[in-house]
Amino acid sequence: MKEVTLGRTGIKVPQNGFGALPIQRVSVEEAVRILRKAYDGGMRFFDTARAYSDSEIKLGEAFGTGYVKREEIVIATKTAAKTPDDFWKDLDTSLTNLKTDYIDIYQFHMMGQCYKPGDGTGMYECMEEAKRQGKIRHIAGTAHKLGVAKELIESGLYETVQYPMSYLASDKEIELLKLCNENNVGFIGMKGLAGGLITNSKAAMAFISQFDGAVPIWGIQKESELDEWLSYMDNTPEYDSEIAKFIADEKNELSGEFCRGCGYCMPCTVGIQINQCNRMILMLRRATSAGWLSEHWQAEMEKINDCIECGKCMTHCPYELNIPVLLRKNLEDYKEVLAGNRKVQ
Template identity: 80%
Template sequence: MKNVTLGRTGICVPQNGFGALPVQRVSLDEAVVLLRKAYDGGMRFFDTARAYSDSEEKLGAAFGDGYVKRDEIVITTKTQAKTPEAFWKDLETSLATLKTEYIDVYQFHLMGQCYKPGDGTGMYECMQEAKAKGMIKHIGGTAHKLGIAKELIESDLYETVQYPMSYLASDKEIELIHMCNEHNVGFIGMKGLAGGLITNSKAAMAFISQFDGAVPIWGIQRDKELDEWLSYMDETPSMDDEIKAFIESERKELMGDFCRGCGYCSPCTVGIQINQCNRMSLMLRRAPSDAWLSEYWQEEMKKIDECVNCGACLPRCPYELNIPELLKKNLEDYRMVLKGERKVK
């Protein structure tokens, strides 16, 4: 496992980060065991967010009581605040729940604009003040829109940029890593498994390991998932002809207008679970079919018939997908599977 330096932050960590969004789905005790096992196994980079319900609290419980020395780990978190008042409230809450005196990288979460000094929002000035006070060490931003990510990098105001990155990324998206290196900005790769579509962790690890200056954060919820990532600490997969051929076949099958499952399109006005229903076709091919063909999901898929084409979801989609059309295609395919007219994996 190579060590990666995140741009001008100077942060140097093993290239295998822990994405703490999924730990909100397990108990406090389970989360503490999982997080400490990750640390004991060599992981040093832990990413969470104020929006991930009790994820910060669980990180605080795992590491805030002296189990590790504070400077032995890197903690990054995020705020969705849109006003200075909300910013300071989020920051104070994060420091308290994480049981820490400072946050290594504080990030604006899911940015719809690149905050800059003097833009009238006061948001970037909040980051500057928090850094001056020692409450945070570095300023970062996360984005799902390519244009916003580019602006963050080119502004030279942000020390890290977090963006979805997997072997299904387009060439334009992969170019972001090179841009970050040129601007001395650390790149944090989220959704390395494309929201569950990628099931070959070896190939995913080999892909991201090709790039300097990039730290991937793997969403980890189960012990067996952690074991898989920890196994790569000593024997990191590298890109070879076999993996390269596999990735090429995956890209041919999966790339294009597919839903990443981020959920930012929600809520739907008629209650459709867009982030799952909109990629049901792919999940049927790549996940055990019995789960997706259950009575529950059959009822959820039926809701697509109730779509009123209100368009509320369209401007929310970071990837500018035609969501109503994709939903209809997924429903048609789903019904073919139910009738036995199409086989699933």
């Protein structure tokens, strides 16, 4: 497994990070077992957030109780705070949950702007003070919008940047990796499986392994998923001509606007499950159809007819999708599949 240095942080870890969002869906006991197995298998980078319900608590139970020496792992977490008071509350809660004296990489979560010293918000000053106090080691941010990510990288203020990065990325998004290296900024790649649209982990691993300074964090919920990623610790897939062709075919199939399923558009004002309904046809192609064609999902898809086009979802979509139009198109295609007039496999 390739070892990666995250920019000017100097942090060196194997290029296989653990994304701890999904462990909020399993019991504490199961999460602890999976996290410790990840460590025993060679993973050293663990990413979580205050917004991930009890994910931090589970990390604390796994590693804050003497199972490992603190300096043997790298913990990154996030605050979605918008005020200094909330910043300090989040930081203190995270330290308590994680059972640690410090956080290696502290990130502003899903930034809509690049906080800077003297901008009037006081947010960047909070990061600086937390670093002075030794509660955090490195100042960082996460973004879903290309322009914000680019500003973070070029500002000289952030030591790592987290941004969605999969083999479905556009050329402009891939340029962010080069920009990070030019500015000595570490790159943390989230959503490496594009919200479940990518099912070939070998291709996903081979793609990101081409780039220096990048650590992908794979969302892991099941032991079987962990085993797949651990298998690449000693036998990392290479980006060869076969994988390159496979990825080219995938990008061709998924060209144009499509929903990544991030869920930031939620909740819908009329109760539509936007993050699932808006990519239904893609999921039907890439997963067992029966589950998505159940009575439950038929009823959920019918809710698209209730859309009032209020536009609220579009104001939150980091990819600036025309959500009402895509929803109607998915409903139309879905009905064609139900009627037997269209094949999806």
